[in-house]
Amino acid sequence: MHYLELVKERAPLIHNITNQVVMNVTANGLYALGASPLMAHEKEEMDDIINISDALVLNIGTITEPVFQAMQVAGRKAQEKGIPIVLDPVGVGASNYRMRVVTHLLETLKISFIRGNAAEIMTLVSLKQAGKGVEGDIDTDVGTIARAFYRRYRIPVVVTGKEDMIYSGKTLYRLKNGSPILKQVTGTGCLLTSVIAAFLAVADDDHYIEAAAEAVSFYTVASEVAAERSELPGSFQMHFIDCLATLSISEWKKQAVIEVSS
Amino acid sequence: MHYLELVKERAPLIHNITNQVVMNVTANGLYALGASPLMAHEKEEMDDIINISDALVLNIGTITEPVFQAMQVAGRKAQEKGIPIVLDPVGVGASNYRMRVVTHLLETLKISFIRGNAAEIMTLVSLKQAGKGVEGDIDTDVGTIARAFYRRYRIPVVVTGKEDMIYSGKTLYRLKNGSPILKQVTGTGCLLTSVIAAFLAVADDDHYIEAAAEAVSFYTVASEVAAERSELPGSFQMHFIDCLATLSISEWKKQAVIEVSS
Amino acid sequence: MHYLELVKERAPLIHNITNQVVMNVTANGLYALGASPLMAHEKEEMDDIINISDALVLNIGTITEPVFQAMQVAGRKAQEKGIPIVLDPVGVGASNYRMRVVTHLLETLKISFIRGNAAEIMTLVSLKQAGKGVEGDIDTDVGTIARAFYRRYRIPVVVTGKEDMIYSGKTLYRLKNGSPILKQVTGTGCLLTSVIAAFLAVADDDHYIEAAAEAVSFYTVASEVAAERSELPGSFQMHFIDCLATLSISEWKKQAVIEVSS
Numbered sequence: 001m002h003y004l005e006l007v008k009e010r011a012p013l014i015h016n017i018t019n020q021v022v023m024n025v026t027a028n029g030l031y032a033l034g035a036s037p038l039m040a041h042e043k044e045e046m047d048d049i050i051n052i053s054d055a056l057v058l059n060i061g062t063i064t065e066p067v068f069q070a071m072q073v074a075g076r077k078a079q080e081k082g083i084p085i086v087l088d089p090v091g092v093g094a095s096n097y098r099m100r101v102v103t104h105l106l107e108t109l110k111i112s113f114i115r116g117n118a119a120e121i122m123t124l125v126s127l128k129q130a131g132k133g134v135e136g137d138i139d140t141d142v143g144t145i146a147r148a149f150y151r152r153y154r155i156p157v158v159v160t161g162k163e164d165m166i167y168s169g170k171t172l173y174r175l176k177n178g179s180p181i182l183k184q185v186t187g188t189g190c191l192l193t194s195v196i197a198a199f200l201a202v203a204d205d206d207h208y209i210e211a212a213a214e215a216v217s218f219y220t221v222a223s224e225v226a227a228e229r230s231e232l233p234g235s236f237q238m239h240f241i242d243c244l245a246t247l248s249i250s251e252w253k254k255q256a257v258i259e260v261s262s
Numbered sequence: 263m264h265y266l267e268l269v270k271e272r273a274p275l276i277h278n279i280t281n282q283v284v285m286n287v288t289a290n291g292l293y294a295l296g297a298s299p300l301m302a303h304e305k306e307e308m309d310d311i312i313n314i315s316d317a318l319v320l321n322i323g324t325i326t327e328p329v330f331q332a333m334q335v336a337g338r339k340a341q342e343k344g345i346p347i348v349l350d351p352v353g354v355g356a357s358n359y360r361m362r363v364v365t366h367l368l369e370t371l372k373i374s375f376i377r378g379n380a381a382e383i384m385t386l387v388s389l390k391q392a393g394k395g396v397e398g399d400i401d402t403d404v405g406t407i408a409r410a411f412y413r414r415y416r417i418p419v420v421v422t423g424k425e426d427m428i429y430s431g432k433t434l435y436r437l438k439n440g441s442p443i444l445k446q447v448t449g450t451g452c453l454l455t456s457v458i459a460a461f462l463a464v465a466d467d468d469h470y471i472e473a474a475a476e477a478v479s480f481y482t483v484a485s486e487v488a489a490e491r492s493e494l495p496g497s498f499q500m501h502f503i504d505c506l507a508t509l510s511i512s513e514w515k516k517q518a519v520i521e522v523s524s
Numbered sequence: 525m526h527y528l529e530l531v532k533e534r535a536p537l538i539h540n541i542t543n544q545v546v547m548n549v550t551a552n553g554l555y556a557l558g559a560s561p562l563m564a565h566e567k568e569e570m571d572d573i574i575n576i577s578d579a580l581v582l583n584i585g586t587i588t589e590p591v592f593q594a595m596q597v598a599g600r601k602a603q604e605k606g607i608p609i610v611l612d613p614v615g616v617g618a619s620n621y622r623m624r625v626v627t628h629l630l631e632t633l634k635i636s637f638i639r640g641n642a643a644e645i646m647t648l649v650s651l652k653q654a655g656k657g658v659e660g661d662i663d664t665d666v667g668t669i670a671r672a673f674y675r676r677y678r679i680p681v682v683v684t685g686k687e688d689m690i691y692s693g694k695t696l697y698r699l700k701n702g703s704p705i706l707k708q709v710t711g712t713g714c715l716l717t718s719v720i721a722a723f724l725a726v727a728d729d730d731h732y733i734e735a736a737a738e739a740v741s742f743y744t745v746a747s748e749v750a751a752e753r754s755e756l757p758g759s760f761q762m763h764f765i766d767c768l769a770t771l772s773i774s775e776w777k778k779q780a781v782i783e784v785s786s
Binding site for chain 2: 543544545546548549585586587588589615618619620621622708709710711754756757758759761762
């Protein structure tokens with residue numbers, strides 16, 4: 001059975017401590033997939049919220065001190081409970097504050113997966129600010145960046161870009177789908193992070209990498225199908241949510257291009 | 263004259279202290295209807311804001327301590343001024359913190375109407391957590407839940423679900439419209455709460471229940487018309503806003519199914 | 525070369541300290557235009573963020589104390605660095621708190637441009653609350669309001685309404701484009717403020733007024749093209765983002781109506 005089917009069957013509750021720009025599209029994207037979104041960031045309720053959650057997303061896009069504190073409480077509890085924690089280091093190169101937040105989370109929590117673009121992951125490897133803002137292409141091969149990140153932190157990593165790389169120490173997945181329009185629509189990276197969390201939520205610990213690969217593959221193929229309907233950013237955003245809800249496993253698999261190497 | 267016409271004529275200012283996931287769609291939905299949305303949550307300005315507002319919405323979806331404090335100031339002032347206060351206990355079963363927040367608001371303010379799904383209202387009746395996250399179906403008949411809530415709190419209640427129940431101690435309205443797609447789009451419950459507030463804003467105190475029934479009926483019929491255009495969540499969201507703006511009273515009334523019993 | 529082309533070529537990073545209602549549409553609108561959006565409001569990181577930014581937007585729509593503090597840090601740093609600062613006094617007439625926030629920003633920072641509707645700018649001129657909430661038409665001629673504002677504060681101003689006025693002490697630009705539907709969709713004023721910031725980011729200081737005029741003209745013509753596709757608010761919002769991405773300079777210039785007087 002595919003992880004996608006398990007998501008639709010079990011409707012895992014994904015708790016997103018995420019940024020204010022993408023909350024709406026994240027909730028709608030998770031619903032479209034069949035998962036249940038939850039957003040909360042009052043420290044006081046984090047323990048209870050994690051108690052009913054099946055995965056935790058930590059996204060630093062508009063991080064503030066109170067939200068960082070909520071992340072730490074939620075992270076500790078999620079780790080204790082054994083549910084997956086997925087980290088999105090949005091724009092980590094934009095400030096020393098973000099760098100401190102992300103390295104603290106990486107060092108104190110057992111992060112199941114990190115998902116970032118090449119500039120973000122590169123910044124974490126080199127520990128110096130690279131790239132402006134929240135996007136940015138990098139010349140270095142993304143596979144090299146993924147390996148370097150893993151070597152340093154021993155945390156499984158998804159690096160998204162023209163090609164998407166997934167690495168957790170053994171197998172390197174190189175995924176070749178995805179419309180370039182994704183880069184022109186805000187929140188598409190953040191939503192992918194939450195979609196990965198939904199797939200991990202229905203997978204066993206020792207199959208997280210396969211679940212993450214399926215999540216990225218499904219998501220990027222859906223973006224290609226949506227882009228066939230419209231290549232304009234406003235319309236694309238609408239069609240993309242539709243496609244996340246309707247893309248069948250057979251259509252997805254027909255279009256998916258995944259290379260696996262060690 | 264219908265309350266909907268009064269909303270369009272008077273454009274009541276609806277002050278929403280609401281969650282970060284739905285602010286945009288709430289503002290657009292209220293505009294589509296002809297009302298004026300306002301969102302603010304700095305405690306310092308709550309008195310002034312209520313001074314110019316025609317109704318207050320308290321929605322705990324992403325509640326934090328500072329926002330809870332703003333709600334209390336705004337609530338006291340709204341009660342003093344005599345404008346309707348509508349409460350949405352989003353995901354109240356998700357944490358003890360939310361339960362404390364909601365019961366505090368219910369006990370210290372004269373809430374005009376509460377609007378929640380069956381799981382949320384059930385949680386408040388039984389005072390134990392029921393259902394995960396912010397949605398969830400419940401087996402108990404929703405009419406029974408509505409009556410039980412009213413018996414306990416003496417606060418008029420809208421319980422939404424496959425059928426929507428409205429009860430304020432005498433008449434039970436059972437509304438049978440609404441597309442199932444509403445459940446797949448985030449914020450559709452929250453927006454309904456704000457739409458109810460807009461209808462109450464133009465009604466006399468002793469006709470709040472009729473105004474609430476008209477609000478729910480109009481809203482759910484609009485969802486059916488939108489679903490005829492598209493049953494996919496991304497497209498539906500767009501058409502739904504369009505339909506809230508354009509659905510005529512005659513079209514609405516033709517499709518509306520309301521049963522009234524005592 | 526047009527400022528629009530420079531925006532597309534340089535993709536200036538626009539840092540928006542803005543309200544929670546419009547963050548998503550602001551990010552998508554800036555992307556559509558070719559600019560790079562960034563949203564952040566933790567005081568701790570404001571210096572670093574401004575270091576990589578090309579313009580700063582201060583929008584008080586859902587202002588709170590912590591965000592106001594972040595604005596002050598960011599504003600001082602932006603002024604020091606010499607990048608444009610654009611202020612949007614959303615609903616300044618709604619509370620004394622907002623009035624204090626806006627006058628503090630106007631008095632302590634070198635604001636490059638303020639952008640508001642007639643009611644908001646009028647409120648700042650008369651220093652008394654005018655109009656309810658965040659919109660509102662005013663009888664006084666908007667050109668008169670623009671001149672009065674400049675006389676008082678010596679800060680260049682864009683007043684939007686049926687006609688849009690731009691004034692910086694010498695030339696009065698009167699722009700006659702723009703669909704009335706803009707008023708029914710939340711965030712269209714706020715996004716314009718951010719679009720003005722993007723145009724200023726690629727202009728020399730002594731050509732800010734021309735850049736602002738081009739921004740308003742392009743934006744309002746795009747709204748007319750979008751309104752030709754749909755005059756319903758949900759659909760319009762989608763088409764508008766599409767049009768911001770695709771409207772060509774020749775189409776824009778063909779439709780633009782600008783009167784210049786001294």
